[in-house]
Amino acid sequence: MRAVVNQLPAEEQAQEAGNAPLAAEAPQAARIIKQLTGALRSGPVFVAFVILVIVVLSALAAPLLGTRDPVAIDPGSRLRGISPEHWLGTDAFGRDTYSRVVYGARVSLIVGAGATFLSIFLGLLFGVIAGYFRVADAIIMRVMDGVMAIPSILLAIALVSLTGGSILTVLVAITIPEVPRVVRLVRSVILSVRTEPYVEAAISLGTRVPTLLVRHMVPNTVAPLIVQGTYVFAAAILTEATLSFLGAGLPPEIPSWGNMMSEGRMYFQLLPGLILYPGIALAATLLSVNILGDVVRDVLDPKMAQKS
Amino acid sequence: MQDNHLPALEIDNLAVQVVGDRAGRHVLENISFNLSPGETLCVVGESGSGKSVTSLAVMGLLPPDALRPSRGRILVEGEDILTASPSRLRELRATRVAMIFQEPMTALNPVEKVGEQIDEVLRIHSRLGRAERRAKILAMLELVHMPDAERIYDSYPHELSGGQRQRVVISMALILEPAILIADEPTTALDVTTQKQILSLIRELQMKHNTAVLFITHDFGVVAEIADRIVVMNRGKVVEVGTRNDILARPREPYTRMLVSSVPSLVPKPRGTLRTDIVLDVKALSKTYAGKRLFGRRRSIPAAQDVNLAVRRGEIVGIVGESGSGKTTVARCVVRLQDPTSGAVLVHGEDIAKASRSQLRPMRRRVQIVFQDPYRSLNPRIKVGESIIEGLVNFGRSRDEALSKARNLLDLVGLNQDAMHRYPHQFSGGQRQRICIARALALEPDILVADEAVSALDVSVQAQVLELLDEIRQRVGVGVLFITHDLRVAAQICDTIVVMQKGRIVEAGPAAEILIAPRQDYTRALIDAAPGRDWDFQNFRPLRSSVR
Numbered sequence: 001m002r003a004v005v006n007q008l009p010a011e012e013q014a015q016e017a018g019n020a021p022l023a024a025e026a027p028q029a030a031r032i033i034k035q036l037t038g039a040l041r042s043g044p045v046f047v048a049f050v051i052l053v054i055v056v057l058s059a060l061a062a063p064l065l066g067t068r069d070p071v072a073i074d075p076g077s078r079l080r081g082i083s084p085e086h087w088l089g090t091d092a093f094g095r096d097t098y099s100r101v102v103y104g105a106r107v108s109l110i111v112g113a114g115a116t117f118l119s120i121f122l123g124l125l126f127g128v129i130a131g132y133f134r135v136a137d138a139i140i141m142r143v144m145d146g147v148m149a150i151p152s153i154l155l156a157i158a159l160v161s162l163t164g165g166s167i168l169t170v171l172v173a174i175t176i177p178e179v180p181r182v183v184r185l186v187r188s189v190i191l192s193v194r195t196e197p198y199v200e201a202a203i204s205l206g207t208r209v210p211t212l213l214v215r216h217m218v219p220n221t222v223a224p225l226i227v228q229g230t231y232v233f234a235a236a237i238l239t240e241a242t243l244s245f246l247g248a249g250l251p252p253e254i255p256s257w258g259n260m261m262s263e264g265r266m267y268f269q270l271l272p273g274l275i276l277y278p279g280i281a282l283a284a285t286l287l288s289v290n291i292l293g294d295v296v297r298d299v300l301d302p303k304m305a306q307k308s
Numbered sequence: 309m310q311d312n313h314l315p316a317l318e319i320d321n322l323a324v325q326v327v328g329d330r331a332g333r334h335v336l337e338n339i340s341f342n343l344s345p346g347e348t349l350c351v352v353g354e355s356g357s358g359k360s361v362t363s364l365a366v367m368g369l370l371p372p373d374a375l376r377p378s379r380g381r382i383l384v385e386g387e388d389i390l391t392a393s394p395s396r397l398r399e400l401r402a403t404r405v406a407m408i409f410q411e412p413m414t415a416l417n418p419v420e421k422v423g424e425q426i427d428e429v430l431r432i433h434s435r436l437g438r439a440e441r442r443a444k445i446l447a448m449l450e451l452v453h454m455p456d457a458e459r460i461y462d463s464y465p466h467e468l469s470g471g472q473r474q475r476v477v478i479s480m481a482l483i484l485e486p487a488i489l490i491a492d493e494p495t496t497a498l499d500v501t502t503q504k505q506i507l508s509l510i511r512e513l514q515m516k517h518n519t520a521v522l523f524i525t526h527d528f529g530v531v532a533e534i535a536d537r538i539v540v541m542n543r544g545k546v547v548e549v550g551t552r553n554d555i556l557a558r559p560r561e562p563y564t565r566m567l568v569s570s571v572p573s574l575v576p577k578p579r580g581t582l583r584t585d586i587v588l589d590v591k592a593l594s595k596t597y598a599g600k601r602l603f604g605r606r607r608s609i610p611a612a613q614d615v616n617l618a619v620r621r622g623e624i625v626g627i628v629g630e631s632g633s634g635k636t637t638v639a640r641c642v643v644r645l646q647d648p649t650s651g652a653v654l655v656h657g658e659d660i661a662k663a664s665r666s667q668l669r670p671m672r673r674r675v676q677i678v679f680q681d682p683y684r685s686l687n688p689r690i691k692v693g694e695s696i697i698e699g700l701v702n703f704g705r706s707r708d709e710a711l712s713k714a715r716n717l718l719d720l721v722g723l724n725q726d727a728m729h730r731y732p733h734q735f736s737g738g739q740r741q742r743i744c745i746a747r748a749l750a751l752e753p754d755i756l757v758a759d760e761a762v763s764a765l766d767v768s769v770q771a772q773v774l775e776l777l778d779e780i781r782q783r784v785g786v787g788v789l790f791i792t793h794d795l796r797v798a799a800q801i802c803d804t805i806v807v808m809q810k811g812r813i814v815e816a817g818p819a820a821e822i823l824i825a826p827r828q829d830y831t832r833a834l835i836d837a838a839p840g841r842d843w844d845f846q847n848f849r850p851l852r853s854s855v856r
Contacts, residue, residue, distance in 0.1 A: 085590050086360060152497065196684055197680075197684045197685040197686060198695075200677070201679065201699060201744070201747065201748075202673070203645065204643050204672055204677050205672065205676070205702055206670075206673060206702045206703060206751075207699075208669075211702075215687075216823055
């Protein structure tokens with residue numbers, strides 16, 4: 001049915017006559033920006049956008065937001081409720097809950113962004129190699145199948161108990177299981193693009209392989225990678241929180257939302273806020289990322305949007 | 309045709325609008341024509357003329373969120389489709405109006421046996437019992453000349469050939485004996501010989517049931533073959549309605565004249581013999597695909613076997629054949645997009661077929677290719693100018709030098725120089741194909757391979773691009789290997805024609821010899837099946853030489 005709509009006669013004829021206006025921008029960029037800003041007019045999307053902006057800003061400007069040192073212990077004021085000094089109370093060691101929630105955003109975003117960047121970088125590299133070079137394909141994909149079979153939590157526990165908990169360990173533990181998904185995605189795009197006539201034309205024009213890949217093939221992976229990136233981002237934040245909650249993630253002194261909920265568990269009946277505040281921050285961040293991820297997917301990948 | 313009874317279909321002043329378009333643009337405007345029982349009415353027009361939208365409107369199948377009829381009436385045996393309720397429409401669609409589509413594979417459910425798919429129509433719209441239905445379906449399958457109807461009944465679509473699938477679709481459409489059959493390019497995806505069979509089958513069934521046939525096509529050959537009357541459409545409007553002879557022999561409107569005279573003639577143009585040097589010499593070329601299997605012996609499928617041909621400087625050599633004949637395989641081996649299994653491809657005496665990757669690169673510039681699909685042949689993210697200079701830059705020319713050369717090439721292919729700074733989506737199919745030709749010529753190749761390069765274009769644009777190719781080979785002296793399934797196009801442009809069937813060359817020789825006095829049965833069958841071969845479109849008259 002879509003083809004029918006495209007058959008608007010007026011446009012075709014105008015172009016045939018060579019009257020098409022000179023457009024300065026790339027074919028789709030203008031449309032995409034317009035649709036993305038247009039999507040912000042919907043209520044939930046706007047709220048999600050605002051929440052994410054707040055989270056990002058508070059992570060960047062944490063010291064300026066009336067926070068105290070998030071790791072400073074104050075045995076004199078343990079397990080306090082809401083007060084002018086401690087806006088959201090204190091935990092079992094007398095640490096300021098508000099400050100820890102704000103600094104916790106840093107950890108979550110660093111882990112989310114780091115895992116996204118790492119998995120897309122590695123996935124793109126291996127995916128392009130697997131998609132273009134037939135010899136490498138079988139080897140890389142079998143390795144990826146193997147990696148896919150490792151449960152991420154188990155891998156994280158193993159890594160942490162081997163090397164001790166740190167942001168880097170957690171990042172590696174989260175990234176490794178995500179890489180195969182990205183590799184498969186990139187490989188499938190490269191496989192289908194390499195039979196496109198314009199790629200074959202470039203081959204017969206004597207274009208060298210690196211140029212061929214960078215100029216004609218890799219740009220096709222950008223849109224699906226951005227969409228996949230939003231999923232990885234949300235999944236990474238959630239996995240970090242889960243690992244920290246289980247005690248297999250970051251060391252307890254680092255203020256992360258997962259750590260805070262884990263420690264707050266014991267005092268839940270006394271001070272539910274110890275779990276509630278980091279929990280709300282986590283849930284709101286994930287929901288915002290997912291909503292915005294769906295918007296991005298709808299704009300960049302209209303076919304998927306129609307199916308869902 | 310007698311007009312003394314009610315027309316089967318009457319379209320009265322129909323207009324169709326784009327939903328939510330503030331400018332109120334119409335996709336169709338003032339469409340009026342009618343169709344009598346037993347008559348074949350051909351709707352012809354180029355892409356974007358609105359012929360498919362018209363057929364969908366008659367079926368009540370316009371996508372509701374995109375297109376909306378805004379005016380007029382569509383009367384099927386006196387009943388207005390546009391005001392009918394959805395359930396009444398559903399009933400009409402099966403029993404009174406039926407449709408067959410271009411691509412039979414997508415019109416059939418791949419996971420259900422074809423017999424059961426036909427059965428579904430009867431189950432919903434008739435009160436016949438199980439055994440009666442089966443008997444009726446088997447009779448219908450025999451009516452469409454299917455061998456072994458019982459076996460076909462229990463087959464899945466993928467087990468049938470393209471022609472057989474279209475027969476199944478036709479029997480599904482006609483089993484309830486509808487008053488109107490709408491056929492939207494039903495033979496476009498088929499080979500000419502199969503097309504001929506399907507056309508005569510539709511004719512035969514139409515005679516039997518006195519069905520009115522609305523036949524949508526872009527192919528004037530088919531029109532000349534089957535039409536009683538013709539509707540010519542352009543840009544969503546009816547240009548002219550008339551009998552077959554009115555339109556083909558005495559067109560009133562300039563647009564119709566232009567369209568009809570663009571149809572290439574099957575009579576080859578007289579050409580002198582060329583005595584220039586041979587630039588491309590293909591010797592004993594073979595390509596075998598190894599069918600992969602998990603267990604058991606590997607099957608090998610020969611796609612091209614022992615192919616020999618030569619192209620001289622400034623010569624256009626056509627390879628014609630039906631799908632699966634191996635013509636595209638030969639083309640791709642010549643450009644080395646595929647590696648031939650054996651044989652040699654000599655370009656100026658140098659063998660491309662066996663060159664290693666590093667040896668091959670300098671040879672690439674000697675042979676260039678233009679593909680069939682103009683919409684996928686240019687990288688949509690790169691400006692046209694950059695696409696054209698890519699090859700030159702690859703082979704070490706400076707950017708400035710390459711850009712000025714690209715501007716000259718755009719002149720050569722008849723495009724404005726400001727095309728350099730535009731993106732491919734700003735051009736029509738014909739213009740894009742010109743850009744592809746410019747890109748291919750940038751490296752000054754000895755050989756230009758055109759793989760169905762004009763098959764996706766409308767006839768009027770096709771005529772222009774063919775003219776361009778002919779002009780270029782004279783000015784630049786490039787040898788052209790022209791792959792096509794269309795004998796008319798081959799007759800227009802080729803000096804030499806090579807006929808291929810099942811991976812082998814059947815016959816080769818000067819175009820005039822092959823097309824007028826073929827020696828092989830297969831070539832004769834191909835020419836025989838070419839639709840509308842008795843009509844000389846350019847001169848608006850039947851061919852005198854034809855015996856009928």
